[in-house]
Amino acid sequence: MLDVITLFLFNIVIYSIPLLYATCGEIMVEKSGSLNLGVEGTMAIGAVFGFLAGCKADSLLVGVLVSFVVSAVVGSIFSLFTITLQANQNVTGLTITTIGVAVYFFVGNALGANWPYLRDCVRLNKSFSQIELPGLSRIPVIGKAFFSHNILVYAAVVIAILIWVYFEKTSTGLKLRAIGENPGAADSLGIDIVRYKYLHIMFGSGIMGIGGLYMGLNMGGTFEGSNCWINGYGWIAIALVIFANWSTTHAIIGTFVFGFFNTLRVYNMPLATAFPNSLGWLSKIPAQFFSALPFIVTLLVLIISSIRSKKTGGSNSPTAIGVNYYREDR
Amino acid sequence: MKKLLSLIVASVVMCAALLTGCAGAEGSDSNGGSSSDGDFIVGAIYINSQNDTAGYTYAHHQGITKAMEALGLSTESNLKIIDNVPEDDEQVRTAIEQLAGQGCNIIFGISFGYLNAFAEAAEEYPEIVFCHATGYLSNDTNFNNYFGRIYQARYLAGIAAGYKSLEIGNNNIGYVSAWGTEYAETCSGINAFALGAIAVNPDAVVHVNQISTWGDQELERQAAEVLISSYGCGVIAQHCDSAQPQIVAQEQGVFGCGYNSDMASDAPDAHLTAPVWNWNVFYQLAMETAMNEDSASDFISNIGGNYYGGLTEGMVDISPLTANNAPEAAEAIELARDLMVSGQWDVFSGTALVFSGDAGSVSVEQVPAALMDNEGNEIVAAGGASVDDGVIQGSMNYYVEGVIAES
Numbered sequence: 001m002l003d004v005i006t007l008f009l010f011n012i013v014i015y016s017i018p019l020l021y022a023t024c025g026e027i028m029v030e031k032s033g034s035l036n037l038g039v040e041g042t043m044a045i046g047a048v049f050g051f052l053a054g055c056k057a058d059s060l061l062v063g064v065l066v067s068f069v070v071s072a073v074v075g076s077i078f079s080l081f082t083i084t085l086q087a088n089q090n091v092t093g094l095t096i097t098t099i100g101v102a103v104y105f106f107v108g109n110a111l112g113a114n115w116p117y118l119r120d121c122v123r124l125n126k127s128f129s130q131i132e133l134p135g136l137s138r139i140p141v142i143g144k145a146f147f148s149h150n151i152l153v154y155a156a157v158v159i160a161i162l163i164w165v166y167f168e169k170t171s172t173g174l175k176l177r178a179i180g181e182n183p184g185a186a187d188s189l190g191i192d193i194v195r196y197k198y199l200h201i202m203f204g205s206g207i208m209g210i211g212g213l214y215m216g217l218n219m220g221g222t223f224e225g226s227n228c229w230i231n232g233y234g235w236i237a238i239a240l241v242i243f244a245n246w247s248t249t250h251a252i253i254g255t256f257v258f259g260f261f262n263t264l265r266v267y268n269m270p271l272a273t274a275f276p277n278s279l280g281w282l283s284k285i286p287a288q289f290f291s292a293l294p295f296i297v298t299l300l301v302l303i304i305s306s307i308r309s310k311k312t313g314g315s316n317s318p319t320a321i322g323v324n325y326y327r328e329d330r
Numbered sequence: 331m332k333k334l335l336s337l338i339v340a341s342v343v344m345c346a347a348l349l350t351g352c353a354g355a356e357g358s359d360s361n362g363g364s365s366s367d368g369d370f371i372v373g374a375i376y377i378n379s380q381n382d383t384a385g386y387t388y389a390h391h392q393g394i395t396k397a398m399e400a401l402g403l404s405t406e407s408n409l410k411i412i413d414n415v416p417e418d419d420e421q422v423r424t425a426i427e428q429l430a431g432q433g434c435n436i437i438f439g440i441s442f443g444y445l446n447a448f449a450e451a452a453e454e455y456p457e458i459v460f461c462h463a464t465g466y467l468s469n470d471t472n473f474n475n476y477f478g479r480i481y482q483a484r485y486l487a488g489i490a491a492g493y494k495s496l497e498i499g500n501n502n503i504g505y506v507s508a509w510g511t512e513y514a515e516t517c518s519g520i521n522a523f524a525l526g527a528i529a530v531n532p533d534a535v536v537h538v539n540q541i542s543t544w545g546d547q548e549l550e551r552q553a554a555e556v557l558i559s560s561y562g563c564g565v566i567a568q569h570c571d572s573a574q575p576q577i578v579a580q581e582q583g584v585f586g587c588g589y590n591s592d593m594a595s596d597a598p599d600a601h602l603t604a605p606v607w608n609w610n611v612f613y614q615l616a617m618e619t620a621m622n623e624d625s626a627s628d629f630i631s632n633i634g635g636n637y638y639g640g641l642t643e644g645m646v647d648i649s650p651l652t653a654n655n656a657p658e659a660a661e662a663i664e665l666a667r668d669l670m671v672s673g674q675w676d677v678f679s680g681t682a683l684v685f686s687g688d689a690g691s692v693s694v695e696q697v698p699a700a701l702m703d704n705e706g707n708e709i710v711a712a713g714g715a716s717v718d719d720g721v722i723q724g725s726m727n728y729y730v731e732g733v734i735a736e737s
Contacts, residue, residue, distance in 0.1 A: 007559050011552065109381045117595075119580070219547055220577040222596060224384055227547045227572055266552040269539075269736050270560035287542040287737060 004274040008267045009145030013153060014218065016259025018043075020156045021211025022237030023244060023251040024163055028204030029075075030241060031167065032197045033180040035322040036078055037093030039208055040234025041100020046071035046209020047216040047229050048104045054213070055116035055221070060127035060151070063213055071209025074100065075202040083197050086324050101228050108223035118221030127151065128217050152214045159207065160248040167248070176200055180318030183325040193325060208234070239298045245305060246316035258294050265290030370403060370621050373434030375425045376413035377441040385571050387413070389590055390440045390463070393609025400614055401621070410434055417443025426451045430458060436620045438613070439463065448473065459620045459629045461612075461637075464515070466724060468636050471627040476612045479640030480515075481522035481722060482670050483605035485677045486648045486663045487587040488526020489685070490602040491565045492534055493656035494585050500564035501533045504557030506550055506575040507568070510540040510735055514726040519569050519605075521730045522677045523587075528732045529683045530662065537561045538729070540737045545571040553737075554578035561736060565602070576601055585654060592649035602659070604649045611645045612637050638719055642671045657689035665694040678722060680714030703728040 022039050029036045036042075046067035054063020078096055081087040108115065118125065128150050136147035167173040178186040179196055187193050215229045240258060244251035264271075265287055272283035309315030374394055378387035395405045403409070410432045412425040422444045429437050430451075436459040439448050445465035452460045452473035460473040468474045491503050505523065509516040524536040539553040550568070554575035557563040567587040568575040573596035579586035580597035588596070588604035619633045620626070639645030651660050662685045669675040675683070675696060682699040685692060698713035709728070710717060717726070729735065 004560060011555070015548070015552070105379070105381075109379075109383055112383050219551065219574065220581065222573055222577060224547060224572045227545050229547070231546065231548050263552070266539075266541075266549065266556055266737075267560075270556055273560075287540070291542075 004267070004270050006141050006145050008263060008271065009142065010148075011267070012256060012259040012263045013146060013149060015262055016255040017153050017156045018211040018215045018218070018233055019237055019240060019255040019258060020160060020251060021214060022208045022234060023240040023255060024156075024160050024248045025204040025207035025209075025211070026237055026241050027244070027246055027248050027251065028163060028207065029201050030246065030321055031176055031180045031318055032200040032204075033183055033318055033320040033323070033325065034078075034082060034197065034201055035089050035093065036075075036096075036201065036205070037090055037238065038074070038078060038096025038100060038234075039093075039237050040230050040232070041097035041103075042071050042074045042205045042208045043212030043215070043230045043234050044100045044104035044228055045074050045212070046206075047212030048107050050209060050213035051216045051221055052107070052111075052116065054124055055118065055121050058121045058123045060124050063124065063217075064152075064210055067209040067213040068206035071212070072202040072206035074209075075205025076198065078205070079198045079201045082324060083194055083201075086326055089322055089324065097234065101230070104228055104230075111223070115223045116221070118217065152210070152217075156211075156214075157252060160252050163248040177318070179325075180320055183320050187325075187327060197325075208237075211237075236294065239295075242305065242317075243298060243301045246318065257297065261290065261293040261297065264293070369408070369433075370436075370617070371408055371410060371432065371434045372398060372403065372617060373410045373426075373429035373432070373437035374412075375415050375422065375429070375437070375439045375441075375444060376411060377417070378414060380411050380413045384573075384591060386590065387440065389607050390438075390609050393607070393611075393613045394438065396610035397613035397617055400610070401617055403617070415441075415444075417441055419447045422447035423451065426455075430455050434458060435626075436461065436617060438616075445475075457626050459616070459626045461616050468630070470630055472629050474630055474633060474636050476616070476637035476639075477723065478607060478612070478645040479638060479722075480605055480607065480646045481518045481677055482641045483646040483648050484519045484522040485526035485670075486666060487567065487603055487605050488523040488528075489530050489662050489666060490648075490651065490655055490659045491523070491567060491585075491587055492527035492530030493659045493662065494565050494602060494654075495527065495534050496531045497656040498564045498585070500562065501531065501535055502561055502563045503527055503534055503536045504554065504561060504563030504566045505536050505538045505568065506553045506557065506566065506570055507538055507540050508544045508570045509542065510538060510737075511727045511729065514722065514724050516569050517726045517729070518678075518722045520733060521726070523567055524730055524733045525677055525682075526666075529666075530658075530685050534732060536567075536733045537563060537736045538733060540735065541570065542737075547572045547574050550574040551578055555582075557736070558582050558584055566600075573597070588649070594649065594652050598652075599654065601652050602655050603651050606647055606649050608644055608647060611639060611643055638723070640670065641667060642673065658685075658687070658692050661689065661692040662694065665692065669694070669696075676716040678710065679716035680710040680712050702731040704731050704733050 026039055049070040050063045050067025053066035078092055081092045082089045130148050130150055133147040137143045175191050176196055179193055183193055212230055219229050240254050244254040268282040271279045376387045380391050382388040398405050410429055415421055415425050439462045442464045445462055445467045448460050448462045449467045452469055456472055462475045464477050465475045495501055495503055505520055507516050511517045520538055527534040537557055539557050541549040541553050550570045550572055551574040554566050555578055565585045566575045566579045568589050573593045576586045576588050576593045576597035579600040585602055586600045587602050593604050594601040623632050680701060681696050684695045684697050687693050700708050700712045701710040703709055
């Protein structure tokens with residue numbers, strides 16, 4: 001019986017980690033005052049090139065680096081348009097999503113039968129296999145669920161915490177937040193706004209790309225003609241940024257909550273069967289409701305957070321988000 | 331000033347794009363009606379991209395191009411495709427108008443939701459032949475629907491799964507399905523597969539995990555994982571788009587039956603066989619019929635109404651059995667196939683097949699047995715005739731004995 005719970009929790013982690021990468025990346029981008037709606041496309045491009053490079057080199061590290069760099073390049077394109085050329089951020093982001101997913105399909109279709117099989121990449125597979133954390137993984141139920149994962153799962157949590165430290169405890173992080181809140185004031189302090197924005201958008205996009213690669217690896221690395229690996233996760237990540245109130249440590253919890261509902265739509269029956277008395281009702285809920293749940297929760301969180309921010313000013317939303325900074329307008 | 335300028339530039343560009351678009355659509359001439367072989371134009375409307383390398387649209391595109399090559403038609407100049415057309419009446423109608431304008435003699439629509447637009451267009455363009463896949467509408471002159479008895483192939487795959495379950499000593503067989511009893515297509519597939527498995531292994535149980543969407547790789551993967559981890563399934567069959575269930579089977583060291591295309595390359599150590607479509611069989615027949623007739627209005631009488639081909643016509647089949655199969659599977663499948671091809675027996679009848687014997691001496695026996703649903707209701711009395719095609723295609727909404735819905 002406990003096996004079902006372990007598997008349920010284990011799968012929540014497995015399927016929520018790409019969201020954590022994407023959310024952390026997007027938080028970094030948004031903290032610099034830019035709203036990048038191109039998460040889905042950025043992840044798709046990072047995923048496809050990272051996967052191909054990783055397979056070619058048979059190395060997870062190469063895959064991660066390539067997906068990071070390629071996605072950072074996509075981020076630089078977003079920066080070029082929105083910062084240097086002052087284009088509308090929403091339109092640019094949407095364009096990047098459209099193009100990114102198209103590039104994913106283009107590359108996959110072009111390779112066709114030459115698409116590599118993940119199972120042939122022995123070393124890459126080995127690097128992506130589960131690592132049991134000594135001691136912790138022996139804890140009953142939660143040990144297997146939380147401390148027996150592949151390296152990219154642990155890395156995501158570490159990255160989320162490091163970004164939080166960077167924002168809260170370093171002076172460059174403080175300067176970045178200043179740009180997101182009031183770029184005019186930051187500019188007058190002599191902060192190089194353009195450089196800050198470029199670098200952080202690129203870095204944030206790179207992190208999204210690793211999330212994309214993770215999704216591809218998790219899907220067994222097969223390319224399907226009509227279904228993108230990213231599967232809408234990029235959009236959920238944008239909602240999660242609000243859910244997490246622009247904090248990467250909250251994002252760890254936020255992605256887990258999302259993963260919980262996401263996984264519940266598949267595990268409702270096993271849970272209902274294992275615990276007929278307490279959870280039997282789960283079996284009567286239609287699947288479509290489970291698919292809608294994460295978004296219903298997002299709506300609720302949006303409502304709650306907007307009420308809360310009205311009362312206490314508690315929202316961490318960067319004030320200048322979505323507004324292009326043009327020095328001459330100051 | 332800068333903003334104003336960019337606004338003007340943008341609107342000029344947009345207008346130009348719109349105008350050229352209109353001109354393109356109006357500029358193409360229409361020359362419908364009968365024609366000689368050389369300028370027989372085939373039109374096709376796809377739900378996904380014609381450049382897909384796997385999946386539903388890919389299978390149809392392969393079928394159409396293969397049929398055209400067999401008939402000596404150029405797929406470059408004689409084939410007009412409009413792809414990525416969603417199931418929206420307005421958009422389908424626009425696509426049909428475009429194809430009619432390009433002089434198509436026959437137009438194929440591959441997705442279920444195109445049916446209303448096709449029925450209307452058939453009245454509007456009596457000089458063009460319309461064929462619609464998986465639907466149920468048609469007329470008496472120039473519009474039919476086409477589908478295949480994929481359940482026959484599913485039964486054969488069920489036999490392979492049944493023997494495998496005996497060999498590994500695990501009666502739990504999993505089935506990842508896009509939908510369940512809501513659609514006769516998925517429902518009849520599940521039932522036929524289960525009957526095939528039970529014909530070989532009477533103790534086999536088919537656990538159906540329904541994901542309630544036609545295409546979601548991640549859900550397909552998770553559904554297969556649950557079937558293996560929570561229900562202990564040793565064989566995973568599927569009725570969904572991607573190869574994820576087979577990949578999961580491969581990863582977890584169990585076996586599987588794919589669908590739509592040979593998925594052996596996706597899961598070389600797991601795959602047994604997959605029910606597959608040979609759409610080219612119908613496409614070639616339809617094109618040939620349309621090419622050789624004087625008027626599109628004769629199409630229905632010439633082709634014999636709606637098309638529902640099976641193993642006999644070669645419209646459906648299973649992919650080559652892999653070495654992962656139990657030794658008896660190949661012989662038993664051939665025996666069942668012969669009975670269906672010759673028309674002596676069909677899946678949903680009051681006669682069950684019972685297989686016995688070891689590899690090299692497998693024999694089949696036809697035993698009268700009532701076809702029961704999984705709630706104990708009798709569907710066909712023992713010895714009774716098969717349910718109507720209309721039930722298999724349209725109204726089957728129950729699972730047979732041995733099937734358990736797990737979602």
